[in-house]
Amino acid sequence: EVQLVESGGGLGQPGRSLRLSCTASGFTFGDYAMSWFRQAPGKGLEWVGFIRSRAYSGTTEYAASVKGRFTISRDDSKSIAYLQMNSLKTEDTAVYYCTRGDRFGDPWGQGTLVTVSS
């Protein structure tokens, strides 16, 4: 069974950093791109970015709202994708989800809540 488990969420201060992890199981992690999405409280879904597989050079793409502040990376030996979030803003408050693939999300993890507040 394919499973994705996000971790690392919590309270972050504006301007500071947090790193989220997405631990995968049930599939050959290195063969797939991995994506991050987020959902602010009571709001809709927003794409954050993705990292392609090594076969596609592991390149990344990001939403304009996070480009230059957030970085997605991966460790294929551990089956983990990371979302490094720097220069946090209050508007980054959301549940962050990781998914498999770089087109549509399938499946989705349960998500991890990030709250940015002073």
Place this chain on the structure above:
Amino acid sequence: DIVMTQSPDSLAVSLGERATVNCKSSQSVLYSSNNKNYLAWYQQKPGQPPKLLIYWASTRESGVPDRFSGSGSGTDFTLTISSLQVEDVAVYYCQQYYSTPLTFGGGTKVEI
């Protein structure tokens, strides 16, 4: 960026009746080289992550009941629930994956 617009924002349907959710993209998401529409539908129940229902506009994900169907091409798409069940109460989102940034519609809340 491709803007996705869903309608209605919410709808109430009787048990066993048909529910229809519409999604319109600001530009075509039909890729001419493979004749595929880069459009997905998700279901999100309260407190849960989204669940993929439909991709390529009309391909049902494995395990999704056949009362869910997707149709449309180019810029206009529809998600139909043929006979609404209690467990279908949720918010439904469309998403284009034709180009980055990947974008979603605002969601449609389906109630009984």
